[in-house]
Amino acid sequence: MTDPATLEVTIVDGYVDEPAHFGVPPYISTYPRYVAGALVDAGVPRDHVTYYTIDALREENARWRDVADADLTVYVGGMTVPGNYVGGTPAEPDEVRKIAWTADGTSIMGGPIRFGVGEENAGASETERDDLDFDFVAGADIEAAVFDLVENGLEGFEPRYRGVPEETRWARKGAFVVEQHPNHPEYLLAELETSRGCPYRCSFCTEPMYGDPDFRPPESVVDEVDALSEHGVRHFRLGRQADILAYGGDGEKPNPDALRSLYRGIREVAPDLETLHLDNMNPITVVKWPEKAREGIRIIAEHNTPGDTAAFGLESADPQVQSDNNLNVTAEECLEAVRIVNEEAGWRPGEDPAHAPTFGDEAAPRLPKLLPGINLVHGLKGERRETFEHNKRFLQRVYDEGLLLRRVNIRQVMAFEGTEMADTGAEIAADHKQLFKQYKREVREEIDNPMLQRLAPPGTILEDVHLEYHQDGKTFGRQLGTYPLLVAVPGERELGATIDVAVTDHGYRSVTGVPYPLDVNSASMDELQALPELGRQRAGNIVVDRPYDSVEEIAAADLSKFAVAERAE
Numbered sequence: 001m002t003d004p005a006t007l008e009v010t011i012v013d014g015y016v017d018e019p020a021h022f023g024v025p026p027y028i029s030t031y032p033r034y035v036a037g038a039l040v041d042a043g044v045p046r047d048h049v050t051y052y053t054i055d056a057l058r059e060e061n062a063r064w065r066d067v068a069d070a071d072l073t074v075y076v077g078g079m080t081v082p083g084n085y086v087g088g089t090p091a092e093p094d095e096v097r098k099i100a101w102t103a104d105g106t107s108i109m110g111g112p113i114r115f116g117v118g119e120e121n122a123g124a125s126e127t128e129r130d131d132l133d134f135d136f137v138a139g140a141d142i143e144a145a146v147f148d149l150v151e152n153g154l155e156g157f158e159p160r161y162r163g164v165p166e167e168t169r170w171a172r173k174g175a176f177v178v179e180q181h182p183n184h185p186e187y188l189l190a191e192l193e194t195s196r197g198c199p200y201r202c203s204f205c206t207e208p209m210y211g212d213p214d215f216r217p218p219e220s221v222v223d224e225v226d227a228l229s230e231h232g233v234r235h236f237r238l239g240r241q242a243d244i245l246a247y248g249g250d251g252e253k254p255n256p257d258a259l260r261s262l263y264r265g266i267r268e269v270a271p272d273l274e275t276l277h278l279d280n281m282n283p284i285t286v287v288k289w290p291e292k293a294r295e296g297i298r299i300i301a302e303h304n305t306p307g308d309t310a311a312f313g314l315e316s317a318d319p320q321v322q323s324d325n326n327l328n329v330t331a332e333e334c335l336e337a338v339r340i341v342n343e344e345a346g347w348r349p350g351e352d353p354a355h356a357p358t359f360g361d362e363a364a365p366r367l368p369k370l371l372p373g374i375n376l377v378h379g380l381k382g383e384r385r386e387t388f389e390h391n392k393r394f395l396q397r398v399y400d401e402g403l404l405l406r407r408v409n410i411r412q413v414m415a416f417e418g419t420e421m422a423d424t425g426a427e428i429a430a431d432h433k434q435l436f437k438q439y440k441r442e443v444r445e446e447i448d449n450p451m452l453q454r455l456a457p458p459g460t461i462l463e464d465v466h467l468e469y470h471q472d473g474k475t476f477g478r479q480l481g482t483y484p485l486l487v488a489v490p491g492e493r494e495l496g497a498t499i500d501v502a503v504t505d506h507g508y509r510s511v512t513g514v515p516y517p518l519d520v521n522s523a524s525m526d527e528l529q530a531l532p533e534l535g536r537q538r539a540g541n542i543v544v545d546r547p548y549d550s551v552e553e554i555a556a557a558d559l560s561k562f563a564v565a566e567r568a569e
Helices: 032-042 054-059 059-071 094-102 144-150 163-175 175-180 218-230 257-271 283-288 290-303 319-324 331-345 385-400 427-430 433-455 525-529 536-545
Strands: 007-020 051-052 074-080 107-111 189-193 237-240 277-278 309-316 370-379 408-413 463-470 474-478 488-491 499-504 510-517
Touching: 007 032, 007 054, 007 059, 007 094, 007 488, 032 074, 032 144, 032 163, 032 175, 032 189, 051 054, 051 059, 051 175, 054 059, 074 094, 074 144, 074 525, 094 107, 107 144, 144 499, 175 218, 189 218, 218 237, 218 257, 257 290, 277 309, 283 331, 290 309, 290 331, 290 370, 290 385, 309 331, 309 427, 319 331, 319 385, 331 370, 331 385, 370 385, 385 433, 408 433, 427 433, 427 474, 433 499, 463 488, 463 510, 488 499, 488 525, 499 536, 525 536
Parallel strands: 007 051, 007 074, 074 107, 189 237, 237 277, 309 370, 370 408, 488 510
Antiparallel strands: 463 474, 463 499, 474 488, 499 510
8 A cells, every 4th residue: 555655746737727717827726726735635745745837847847857756646737718828828638648658657637628628729629538648537526536546545536526624624735835836926816716516507618517506615715715825825816616696695696695704704814915806707697686796796896806807608699599508698688787797896996986887087097896707609509690790789789888898708619528519519610710700800899999998098007017028029917817908018127027007008908008107207218109199209309308307397298197207316
């Protein structure tokens, strides 16, 4: 029998993206943390547990020795709703196979990869279940499988799901592993689970495979936040659930009291947190129980941090597609849910919440507390040319009513075994590929850009933007949070630094800005030219006439929202 105290274990994080779970850096999902906790609970010493992201393995070949030499190698990953990523690149199937081939000890993989893999991580694709040459595949919870595998001397296990007591224990015991993440501590956001499963059965979604909703009590989630805080985490997202409003209830109806206990508890154990965001909120919950939903939304907006997003799974505004795919909300219902979230949480820090939603010159220069985001999926059963027009009309109605959306997420379906879409596959998505591209471009131009100007007008301050990469003479960065804006700053600044940025211009899904406050006495020409109403000539005149005692001395434009004038000692 293998003694757990002698085992050397390597965890490889290939990243996950599920309908209700995200783990691409700067996020860290629950999977590697819970696996680490299960290992320790089974008797493996903490200092025998090594954790790598797939990007860390790519960056340094020497790290592969820890995969080769481990007594047990655990791979976690899987993309069921793939998108475009900035902070990391998810593992491709061939890379996952390489992990299995490299591991000389026992190997096991788990996470959403158990639902299937395609040729690549992309939409409009079909998948199949594949062990990718691992010794074991966790058919249910990877953390439960790892615990049982260690308990059984690495000889096998029966697939099972863990319960709340195990989850609570493993979440605390495994929190230490965040310290091995390359983004720790400044630029790391921990995904938190409040529930799994869903009462609805949309044709394409893998979340119902977890069954009906199963909720963690507030004290379990709060204890996990407490443990993560002790290991330096300051950024959190309640992202692992199908519907945050249904938390602690019967699976469908809102329970404001449970939300209040959850959010208050988090704030009590992590008073210095810097980000508290969420992800999924079901619009049907908002319109079926509007008063309880309004109360719940107010509680969230009271305790969260600005720029939060409630992702709404409209999926399609076409009634035919809704019917063919068991979608649970109509376009009209979703529009009403958008109104309600705007009214209750579309206020900005420094404003009276009763005035929400606000935008324009009178709005406070911060992002709103909580806004809806719209998810649209293409390639579903029944999709036709009219489907694209239905979706565009819905988005235009939202804009024309003066409402705010944080973002519109458009993707093509992946067909997984065990879902109704498995029969249809990616055939419709492939047939509509060109139509999809044209439609997506039109949405970006006609909806995303004007909506972004409304959401973050010039002068909006984005605090704590983490600078990530250089491109075309600019530095790009993001805040930590749910669907953060990509921000471009003129010049090549130090990567890894954190700065405040004042928005100056807008793309389709990104903004341009300057460091805030910008000192006109030391600003570069590129930074000055980025300011609204200043072209090259006016910026040049400002440089020639420096120094200034105040920005009011500059007659070229009103720069008070962006700049100051600091005189050298």
